[in-house]
Amino acid sequence: MARTALDAITVTFDGHEAAANTVRRKREVLHSLLELAVxxxxxxxxxLHAIKWTPPKVAGGVDPRTVVNPEQARALLAAVPAIGRTRGRRLHGMFSCMYYAALRPEEAAGLRRQNCDLPEQGWGLLTVEKARPQANKRWTNSGETHDSRGLKHRAKDETRLVPIPPVLVAILRSHLDRYGVAADGRLFRTAKGRPFSSSAYSGVWQQARRAAFTAEQVVSPLAARPYDLRHAAVSLWLNAGVPATEVAERAGHSVDVLLRVYAKCIEGQQARANGKISEALDE
Known part of the structure; x- marks a missing residue:
């Protein structure tokens, strides 16, 4: 029966092969359930301890093919406000936070007015303290689809400071002028005050891709998910020469995870390294 259960978690409900990360996560849940039974x-x-079973290998890094350059990112973000009657305009600031501040979708969803320092000129600052991940109502403490929780991989009340460029400051100030905030201070919500579901903002994103990309790019992995905006942001910072320690702090990673996950997205390092070695050899 245990082996049957392991085989079952390797496929989706429609019978297709499940992603390696999905299989790994489901095995962890199954293992914890059986540990509780013991x-x-x-x-x-x-x-499970008596069964020799090898899970699919999980990819260790970001696929560089998913990472947009700044010009492509700006085109995508510019296409978002035109989607739908108001949904695209309401989501423009949320997507912008994913790109310019490298926020995870659930972190952007939990952003409140008191977390935003938005000066009239210059750089601003976001204090990321809560996330609102989406889950089935049966598994949340509040009975809602979006629970307010602490940040990923951090202690319950720990926060993260993310400086934001003037372009994002202007976008958020404009969003606040147009839509204000929810009763609890949240910036991003539907016209009825509800959090956006992942299917809602993913649908807007796919329409924006079709509007901003060529036909070849649309069928490619390039920015296939909104989360890829975060990958683009972190890749941009690393390639711009920002120290890995600072990038890790802003993105909410440890340095070792950061370099392992984004190693394939760091460009131009080989020529720079060769130059330094040549200089050292000539001394």
Missing amino acids: EQKELPANP
């Missing part, structure tokens, strides 16, 4: 004396031992 703890409660329902099972004498965890049966």
